[in-house]
Structure formats: C-alpha cells, structure tokens
Amino acid sequence: MRKSRSLWLTQGRRTIGRTTQQFIMITMTFLALFPIYYMVVTTFKTRQEYHHNMFGPPMHFVLTNFEKSFRSGQQFITWLLNSTIITFFSVFIGIIFASLAGYAFAHMDFRGKRTLFNFTISIMVIPAVVMIIPLFDLFVRLGILNTRPSAILIYVGLILPFCIYMLANFFITIPKDILDAAKIDGCSHLRILWLIMLPLSKPVIITLMVVNAIWVWNELLIAMVFLQADKLKTLMTGLILFKSRNILDLPMIMSGMVVMTIPMFILFIVGIRYFMKGLYAGSIKG
Amino acid sequence: MIFKEKIRPYLYLAPAYLCISLIFIYPIITLFRFSFMRIRGPEHTFIGLSNFSYLFHDQIFHMAIRHNFTLLICVPVLVLFSLIFSSLLFDQMAGWKFYRVSIFLPYILAIPVVGIVFSYIFQFNGILNTFLRWIGLEKIAVDWFGNPSFALPTVMFVIIWKELGFGTILFLARLMAIDIELIEAATIDGANWWQRLFHVNIPQLRTAIEFYVIISTINMLSWMFPYIYVMTTGGPANATMITELYIFQHGFRFQMMGVASACAVLLLAVTSIFIILQFRIRGGMAIEKE
Numbered sequence: 090m091r092k093s094r095s096l097w098l099t100q101g102r103r104t105i106g107r108t109t110q111q112f113i114m115i116t117m118t119f120l121a122l123f124p125i126y127y128m129v130v131t132t133f134k135t136r137q138e139y140h141h142n143m144f145g146p147p148m149h150f151v152l153t154n155f156e157k158s159f160r161s162g163q164q165f166i167t168w169l170l171n172s173t174i175i176t177f178f179s180v181f182i183g184i185i186f187a188s189l190a191g192y193a194f195a196h197m198d199f200r201g202k203r204t205l206f207n208f209t210i211s212i213m214v215i216p217a218v219v220m221i222i223p224l225f226d227l228f229v230r231l232g233i234l235n236t237r238p239s240a241i242l243i244y245v246g247l248i249l250p251f252c253i254y255m256l257a258n259f260f261i262t263i264p265k266d267i268l269d270a271a272k273i274d275g276c277s278h279l280r281i282l283w284l285i286m287l288p289l290s291k292p293v294i295i296t297l298m299v300v301n302a303i304w305v306w307n308e309l310l311i312a313m314v315f316l317q318a319d320k321l322k323t324l325m326t327g328l329i330l331f332k333s334r335n336i337l338d339l340p341m342i343m344s345g346m347v348v349m350t351i352p353m354f355i356l357f358i359v360g361i362r363y364f365m366k367g368l369y370a371g372s373i374k375g
Numbered sequence: 376m377i378f379k380e381k382i383r384p385y386l387y388l389a390p391a392y393l394c395i396s397l398i399f400i401y402p403i404i405t406l407f408r409f410s411f412m413r414i415r416g417p418e419h420t421f422i423g424l425s426n427f428s429y430l431f432h433d434q435i436f437h438m439a440i441r442h443n444f445t446l447l448i449c450v451p452v453l454v455l456f457s458l459i460f461s462s463l464l465f466d467q468m469a470g471w472k473f474y475r476v477s478i479f480l481p482y483i484l485a486i487p488v489v490g491i492v493f494s495y496i497f498q499f500n501g502i503l504n505t506f507l508r509w510i511g512l513e514k515i516a517v518d519w520f521g522n523p524s525f526a527l528p529t530v531m532f533v534i535i536w537k538e539l540g541f542g543t544i545l546f547l548a549r550l551m552a553i554d555i556e557l558i559e560a561a562t563i564d565g566a567n568w569w570q571r572l573f574h575v576n577i578p579q580l581r582t583a584i585e586f587y588v589i590i591s592t593i594n595m596l597s598w599m600f601p602y603i604y605v606m607t608t609g610g611p612a613n614a615t616m617i618t619e620l621y622i623f624q625h626g627f628r629f630q631m632m633g634v635a636s637a638c639a640v641l642l643l644a645v646t647s648i649f650i651i652l653q654f655r656i657r658g659g660m661a662i663e664k665e
Contacts, residue, residue: 111468124481226409328487
C-alpha cells in the first residue's frame with residue numbers, strides 16, 4: 090500500500106507542484122494559527138509593551154497577567170470549577186444513559202424500535218434556542234433555575250441523541266456470537282455491556298467524550314440563561330463579564346482565555362488518535 | 376421470565392428517553408402553546424395570532440431572517456475549501472500531519488474565545504488595521520465591526536475560519552478509507568490532480584459532502600448565537616441581528632416571551648425541513664440492516 094501511494098504521488102506532482110502544495114498549506118496554516126499565536130504571545134506582554142509591540146514575541150516575558158486574572162477577585166477559580174463539574178457530569182451521565190439505550194437498540198428486540206431510533210436521529214438537529222423559553226419557564230416554576238443539576242440535565246438531554254446514534258451504530262457491528270457465548274457463560278446483560286461492549290467501543294466512546302466535553306465546556310447560551318447567579322457562572326459566561334470589567338487590559342483578557350482553552354487542548358491531544366477512527370466509524374456510513 | 380424479557384429493553388431505554396422527553400418533547404409542545412399567548416411572569420393570556428402578526432410587521436425580525444440567509448453563503452465556501460484542503464492533505468506532502476493539526480486547531484477553541492480574539496484583531500485600532508496602515512494600505516483599514524456594511528461579512532470570515540477544520544478532517548477521514556486501487560487506476564489512466572479531485576475524490580465523498588452541507592446549513596440557521604453575541608451583539612444598527620439573538624433578546628431582555636416563542640416556532644419549522652433531508656442522507660444505517 091505504501092509503495093503504490095508513492096507511485097501515485099510522483100504522478101500527481103507533475104500537475105500540481107510540490108511547491109504550490111506547500112505554499113497553499115503554509116498560507117493556510119498561517120491564517121489558522123495567527124489568531125492563536127496572537128492570543129498566546131499577548132498573554133506574556135505588559136500593557137505598555139503590547140501598545141508598541143503588537144506583532145512580535147514578548148521582549149520582556151511576564152507572567153503577571155495570569156496572576157492578575159486568578160487574583161483580582163474575579164472568581165476565576167469558581168468559574169473554572171463550575172465548568173469542570175458541569176462538563177464532567179454532563180458527559181459522564183450522557184454516555185452512561187446513551188450506552189444503555191444504544192445497547193437496547195443494537196442487541197434487544199422491542200416494539201417500535203425503528204420508529205424510536207428514527208425519532209432520535211431527527212431530533213438531533215433541533216437547536217437549543219428553540220427549547221430554552223419553555224424550559225426556563227418550567228424551571229422557574231419548579232424552583233430549580235440557577236442550580237448546577239438543572240443545567241447538567243439540559244446538557245445531558247442535548248447530547249443524548251447523538252451519543253445514542255453513534256453507540257447504537259457501533260454496538261451493532263459487534264458480532265452476536267461473542268454475546269451469545271457470554272450469555273451461555275451466565276453473563277447478565279449489564280455485565281455484557283460493561284465487560285464486552287464498552288471496552289470494544291473505546292474509540293467511539295473517547296470520540297464522544299472529547300466532542301461532547303468540548304461542546305459543553307464551550308457552550309454559551311444555556312449557561313447564560315440557566316446559570317445567572319455569579320457563583321454559578323461557567324468560564325464562558327464569566328469571560329463575558331471578565332471582558333467587560335477589564336476591557337482595556339487586553340493582555341489580561343488574553344491570559345484568562347489561554348487558561349480556559351488549555352484543558353480542552355489537552356483533551357484534544359489525548360483524543361486525536363481515536364478521533365479520526367471514531368468519527369469515521371459512527372458518523373458516516375456509505 | 377418472559378415478561379421480564381419483554382420489559383427489559385424499556386428499562387435500558389428509560390433513563391435516556393425520560394431525559395429526552397423533558398428536554399425535547401415537553402418544550403416543543405409548550406412552545407406552540409406559548410406562541411399564542413402573552414406571558415408576563417406567571418400570567419398567561421391567550422391572544423391568538425398577535426405574536427405572529429407582531430413578527431410579520433417587525434423590521435428587525437425581517438433583518439434577522441435576511442441575515443440568517445446571508446450566513447448560508449458560508450456553506451459553499453466551507454465545502455469548497457474543505458474539499459481542496461482535504462485533498463491536498465491526502466497527498467501526504469512533507470509536514471502534512473502538522474498542517475492537519477493546525478487546520479483543526481481553531482475548531483477546538485471556544486466560540487466566545489474566538490470571538491473576543493477577533494474582535495481585538497478587527498478593532499479600528501487593532502492589529503489588522505495597524506498592519507494595513509504600516510504597509511501603506513490606509514484605505515482598507517476600515518472599522519470592520521463598527522461599519523454596518525462590513526460587520527456581517529467580517530463575522531462570516533470568523534465563522535469560516537473557525538468551522539473549516541471540521542469539514543477538512545471529516546473529508547480527510549473519508550478519503551483515507553477509499554480503496555487505494557481506485558486511485559491507482561485513475562493514476563495509471565493518466566488523471567491529473569484536478570481530474571482526480573473531480574472524478575475520484577468528489578464522487579467518493581458524496582455522502583460526506585451531503586452530510587456536511589446539511590450540518591453546516593443547520594449551523595448557519597440556528598447555532599450562530601455565541602459568535603454574534605460576543606462580537607457584535609447584533610449591532611451596529613441591527614446589521615448583524617439573527618433569529619437566535621432575536622429570540623434571546625425578546626425572551627430574556629424585553630420580557631416578550633410570547634413573541635420569542637412565535638419566532639422559535641418559525642425557526643423550528645425551517646429546521647424541520649432539514650430534519651427530513653438529513654433523514655434521507657442517513658437512511659442507510661447499520662441498525663436498519665437487521
């Protein structure tokens with residue numbers, strides 16, 4: 090396979106030169122990375138330095154911006170904690186519920202299976218903004234507005250259809266023979282799910298964890314509507330407040346944003362190997 | 376025993392579908408009810424179609440709809456660039472792994488973070504204009520977000536910048552799975568890069584492209600709130616007002632939940648068209664082969 094690909098490459102190079110390819114990719118990479126570079130280097134500059142050195146790397150490397158964003162009474166740590174708790178529980182509960190449902194779709198028989206599965210796919214694209222007004226009204230009447238569990242409940246609900254879809258489609262590719270063998274050995278359904286299905290589905294589960302964690306961590310609208318109290322704010326809603334309070338201190342705002350990006354960056358680096366596989370395994374058949 | 380076998384699937388489905396009923400089904404039913412009501416705190420009064428007629432006479436609502444449609448221009452642009460970059464990456468030139476990560480990186484950044492970084496880049500005295508003035512292009516150094524005719528195109532640039540990575544990686548993942556013999560055959564027949572793009576890559580990517588077009592269209596119609604809220608909040612002079620922001624403002628800022636619900640009903644109606652379309656694309660699913 091390797092050999093044939095290089096054969097085909099030599100052919101390809103005649104029409105679109107290696108230089109052209111590299112030129113396009115370098116321009117593209119520059120455009121993609123510049124804003125990120127700008128955010129990161131500005132973090133290490135003082136305000137004074139930023140004003141006469143916007144482009145270059147910092148001449149006097151300072152860490153005071155991080156210090157300032159963590160201290161200065163901005164509740165930065167509270168927001169970080171809220172985001173972590175909400176993201177963790179939303180993704181964890183979402184994947185547990187979806188595994189149970191996905192297992193039922195893939196390896197159990199029941200009436201209305203097809204209809205229910207089609208229904209699940211069709212609600213996947215309903216935008217969150219459609220649901221927030223009735224939910225807000227309901228949560229006010231139940232007195233659970235401005236609580237972390239209520240926000241987690243919404244996030245779980247919103248990520249479920251996609252998780253069920255991906256997991257059901259993956260579980261079904263696992264041969265029934267393995268399951269039957271396990272059943273003969275006296276394994277219960279829950280044990281099969283836990284000991285056989287989930288370990289075999291590692292790429293899909295990791296993909297779902299990464300994709301959904303990034304989504305919940307970065308979500309703004311629901312966090313704004315359902316977590317209005319200052320002590321419940323997530324990093325994203327906190328950021329809006331943080332920005333309006335420090336509008337002129339650009340390096341400090343940038344440092345806050347770098348901090349809130351790092352966890353998702355690490356998650357992405359860990360997940361990328363599985364990501365390509367998982368994305369392909371579940372999302373597109375054809 | 377048999378009874379137990381029969382209810383077992385439903386027990387497995389219960390937690391997920393209780394949650395889905397509460398987060399999807401209940402709100403959608405209630406939404407229709409709300410759209411015919413005036414809502415002031417706990418007080419709900421039936422007012423017929425007044426909310427809808429308010430929408431049809433509201434200039435700002437018309438602008439919001441128009442802008443959502445303008446945002447759809449991003450879709451073909453995204454598809455085109457994703458195709459080109461995924462095909463280029465597929466050639467595995469020197470450094471392709473680095474390029475792949477770089478292109479994907481914007482996708483993992485939070486939209487509010489992206490929005491704030493770009494609002495500083497495009498500021499009137501921001502880094503872009505400083506650069507333009509420095510190389511003597513004073514004339515193009517406009518107020519990107521402050522000028523009503525540039526605000527929406529600037530927002531669109533940011534959206535494309537952020538969303539491109541996903542399409543590229545999606546197509547690349549699909550290309551990697553193409554039968555290598557197909558490409559060999561094309562090469563032996565003397566196909567050049569462009570011919571291969573049009574006669575091998577694009578037909579092979581058909582399902583992936585359809586999927587991506589639908590996902591991005593839905594995105595442009597109903598998931599753009601954070602971009603707009605952070606960068607322009609609909610301004611200047613409603614030049615970047617979109618339906619989602621309209622719903623948000625009427626529901627939670629102006630205390631007009633009835634109007635907001637009516638607007639949400641219309642948005643849901645438009646989205647439903649894409650639900651049907653998506654269905655056709657995802658028709659051949661594994662679960663149905665049983």
